[in-house]
Amino acid sequence: MDQRISRVAMRVRGYHLDGYGHVNNARYLEFLEEGRWGYFDDRPALGRHFATGNPALVAVNLNINYRQAAVAGDDLEVLTRICAVGGKSARMLQEIWRIGDGKLVADATLTFVLLDVRTQQALAIEGEIRQALEPLVLPKEE
Numbered sequence: 001m002d003q004r005i006s007r008v009a010m011r012v013r014g015y016h017l018d019g020y021g022h023v024n025n026a027r028y029l030e031f032l033e034e035g036r037w038g039y040f041d042d043r044p045a046l047g048r049h050f051a052t053g054n055p056a057l058v059a060v061n062l063n064i065n066y067r068q069a070a071v072a073g074d075d076l077e078v079l080t081r082i083c084a085v086g087g088k089s090a091r092m093l094q095e096i097w098r099i100g101d102g103k104l105v106a107d108a109t110l111t112f113v114l115l116d117v118r119t120q121q122a123l124a125i126e127g128e129i130r131q132a133l134e135p136l137v138l139p140k141e142e
Contacts, residue, residue, distance in 0.1 A: 004138040005081045008038035009099070012074040022069035028106050032064075032094050035078030036110070039092075046132050054117040055129075060089065061111040068098065068105045075099040083140040085133045088122050089113045093140050109140075 001007070010031065018024035040047040050057055070076060076096050083093040089111050096105040113122040114129065125133065 002081075002138060004136050005079050006035065006039040006042045008035045008078045008080070010034065010076050010078070012070050012072050012076060014072050016070075017072055022071050025064075025066065028064060028066070028096065028108075029062075031076065031078055031096055031106075032062075032108055032110070035080040035094050035096075036092065038078070039080040043136070046136070049129050049132060055114040055123055056117055057112050058115040059110055059112050062108060064106055064108040066106050068103050070096075070098060070105050074105075076105060081138045082133060082136045083109070083138060085125055085130065085137055088124055090125060090133060091140075093138075 012023055016023050016027045040050075049055075075098070077099055079095045079097065081093055082090060084091040090113075092110045092112065093107070094110065095107045097103065098105050114125055115121070116123050
């Protein structure tokens with residue numbers, strides 16, 4: 001697998017389910033966030049740019065497509081990658097796959113900015129941070 005993609009595995013537990021017996025839609029936000037944490041865990045040099053909390057990586061938009069229902073006992077894998085870096089924002093593509101049958105359960109595109117915590121303003125993605133992000137870009141296949 002391409003080294004620009006991070007993989008995080010998890011098992012669906014009973015507390016993830018809604019009254020219909022499948023994963024509640026809000027739980028996918030947590031699964032995706034776990035995938036993003038894993039992405040930066042896999043790239044400690046990149047994470048050091050944000051270790052002080054300023055600038056902060058802040059999500060400003062998230063679009064999720066729910067493709068298949070996941071149920072208790074399913075083993076899932078969250079794949080995360082950066083798919084674009086712009087002047088003031090960047091995008092991550094995330095996919096949640098069911099390991100047993102290889103079906104796509106959900107996919108999402110998250111847009112984030114670098115936020116100056118003191119001024120509450122988005123910063124330009126430039127310098128060392130841009131140099132760290134650009135080699136990680138794996139564009140979204142259309």
